[in-house]
Amino acid sequence: MNMSQGQLATASTNEQVNIQPSNRFEQFFLHLELIAALVSGLFILIGWLFSKWDNHTYSITFYLLAFIIGGFAKTKEGIEETIKNKDLNVEMLMVFAAIGSAIIGYWAEGAMLIFIFAVSGALETYTNNKSQKEISTLLSIQPETAVRIVNGQETTIPVFELKVGDQILIKPGERIPSDGVIIQGSTTIDESTISGESLPITKGEAEEIFAGTINLNGAITAQVTKPSNETVFQKIIELVQTAQSEKSPSQLFIERFEGAYVKIVLLVVLIMMFLPHFLLDWSWNVTFYRAMILLVVASPCALVASIMPATLSAISNGARRGILFKGGVHLESLSHVKAIAFDKTGTLTKGKPEVTDMIVQPNLNKSELLRTIASIENRSNHPLAIAIVNYWKSNYQDNLIHPDKIEDIPGKGIKAWFHNKEWLIGNKEFVGQQEAEQFENGVSLSLESCGKTVVYVKGSEGIVAAIGLQDIVRPETKKSLMVLQNEGIHTVMITGDSKNTAKNIAAQANINEYIAECMPETKVETIKKIKEHYGIVAMVGDGVNDAPALATAHVGIAMGEGSDVAMETADVVLMKNDLSRIAEAIRLSKKMNRIIKQNIIFSLSVIMLLIASNFLQFLNLPLGVIGHEGSTILVILNSLRCLRSID
Template identity: 65%
Template structure:
């Protein structure tokens, strides 16, 4: 029996040991291109160290670096050439590396492969990561819905819902479909769609959206849109559409790539024959010069003009709490002419706070706060919690016992405290006429400022009011002023009401605002801005901002934002510091200047080397020194961005 136990446990033990390996294999496969590029770089380093005493071993290591580092890009280049019937830079780089090897410069050829393979691996990694937001979006859509069929309740897949179906949605559940409320009253958190931080009360005929959260009451609703036509699905589609659109810069680069490769290969082809017949060069000299040309014309310095500068800028930004998702996004920042902001969670803190309170004559202020907070402490509504937080900020931490409490969905609460009935909620819940006249009509003035009013009433009428507002971030004014002073057109685009938007935009200092926007409308406004200003950025933090973030030339997300906003954006402000936008723009402009310097210098060197080679002034060692030396100088210039 002891032996039997050993036999049973041994496979289990091995199984546990195999688990980390099983988890590691998919990770290696996912990043295989990057691992191959880095490994080829390691082989090049070892080969260089061994070259003095072990030349044969070094050559073998260089050849291995060729094969390992160049396989993915060579395969990609060949497949694209066959599919598109168009030569590309991948083919040119492979030929340049082979040309280096033919004339005996194994290390140079291997380094060309390494640099190109590394940049390709990083590009692939970035592209794969940029599509993860679609998965994040889909996680918010419920898979099933509770359908009422006569006297029965049936759980069905959301994809099988039909127009006219009646669904039941319980408190705390995410809404599975776009529809219209038939029965019940509730409060719905629509921040995922509209960006509005304060939940919305809804009852009969109220419109509901997929992905929003039913907070309080149980409701039934009629399905008004098929699952593939909901507002939620439109958001997904808009994100996908914006990601698939190529920027003008990308289109120019792809067009330039084809011309460049054809020109270099045609020139090398001419150099293999023309000098022999036209200038009387010997075949050995002609072939030698053609191979030198292939080496010096390879875009090694041009590649180094961008990548080190980009990586340096990314490192610099990371130290300042600015996360860039790719070099093209940093480049675009320096070209911005306009910038649009979401309101909730971007310009503002995203949470309502008590900004004003007023009690009736004869009512003690602290008594009113204590009573209201004691009742609201039993509610999870954001406005209720804001009042509780306000009470604690006033050092009121001991709350009174509530004898009885009733939540009236969509209106407020009624409670019995020390035998006395209190009503807390909307204007219509406590008496609209009395609410309007309280304290000489102060509520109207507060509402004009974009504030939400909570009324507190007892048997003697309104005892007091609390005004709440989503306040702007601490450094918002200074950050927006920096952008305005830099000549950028600033705008706020929000799903909030006109009054709230007007108040916040004025307080923040943005030049213009657009209110009551759904996600697809935000996208349209970004497109309109793009027609007036060639380069536009969007700053947001919510799911509702994702399509606009993806549509803008540069999408900027707040670090505390939703996963979807973070994944969709091109730049993330990890510390939620709006002033970092101006820093990022300055860094972008500096990077663009350095890249232009690098490109001008590298092209000048290549042209000079090509002319010198044609005039037979340039021997291979000096060609290599000039070519690789220009690359080193370009990299050193790029490293200035680390400061």
């Protein structure tokens, strides 16, 4: 059913009116923890004012309200986690400390402890919500309907009803509902949600489009190539969700450490409630007061918050740039990589052959001869033939001509006739080994020694041309590898190609080392040897044959345009086939690890300083609360730096 622009505008307005209150309601609950903390702070202020007016009943009432409102969320979380894990946690330490402060008459300090703990909890929740923003954004822009064309009729249907082979209409300004191939029309597409690339890309017939991207300026018809649950867009969502739920080794260690540490703190606090009274002649009031301060300052809140917020922030930052980590463990490991092995085809190179040389007999017209060759090759779907035709189209505007007759000989070449003249285009054996070698000697041809594939052209007067083709190194490859080498990373190319080809590509890419003639199983053995020599090793690949090597490396990195198997096996996926993203990922990993180290050192230093000050009786409860909870807030704020640009 088609709608006029006026109807569409009305529908859009109605949709906004219906959605807005729901969003406000959701926003309120998103910030409920922070609102509760602020209300708690307000009640503390009112309680403090009443205490100044010597109205202790009202003062304690408002402090008690501050306890309940500010501490509800964290107390509930602490009790649930304790029951679930059958182990005490930081939240319970804070509850005990606040109750202990109230017992000895320090209502204001106990309420302040709850308030600052609630603020730090709200800040941590904000960090987690911020890290989920990329997922929320992706989910919110995921198209729900598509316009399917059947026998010329347009029907709007839910996206999940689309099947492979369906034809869909995508109008200007609409989000593309499914992965597909353009079969009619051309347009400019914003693919930033998929690749992280901000510049729009112009696409025409036979080119791929992806779900969730925006069709900017042209109406196109496309054929669906994947079900809605298998699109690249859906895989991004699944990968980021998996990454955010998986914990790094550091985080797992801190969580194991937390349970034992809490028990030790409680035991030490219990001892301190009695021992100083007998050993140091402290009064019972002072002894209990110092024990409560110890309970506050020895709690590892800042230490526990040192890792997860930073990890989640870094994962979100990477997702925004088109770098998808499948877990914190891989993000953490990436900064320790000492060597990176690269597949050649489709990774260092474009993955498609291109014409690099065309040697023609001196007395012939090159453009006319190339037109004849391209006209013949235009009838073949062989990659080399397509490369030759593309070379013609990029250099000349004349129309191709139609051969009288064509015969394709698989594995050898193609035979064609123009005006009763026979043409042969193919390898040496097909056109004649001896004639090909004579032609090479005559023009001093040495393309094969450079690792290039040579196609010979034979006319009625013999061999008239030789065309050199090669899989071209990506424009960004050399610069990307240089950046990695400047970081002290050894680069290795692993390829199944011949030594000549590998040597030539390695020279163009400026790679440190190359290993040629590798089968998939040889790649695995090669990765193992590199690991023995360099330690932590990453592998970058895009094909099915790279999957075993990707799994063998400490960190497997897949190119986003590669095979599904490679993407499934890898630990990191580059949604845009841009090698410069690897250096970005490593810098992001180093930044995250650096921030985590800062957090851990800072939090431990604060805890030790506060404990020592308490034993020396320099520290009172309010300063203990501010020092302890303040350090937690600073640690979380420091972790948020991982959301910013990569240094």
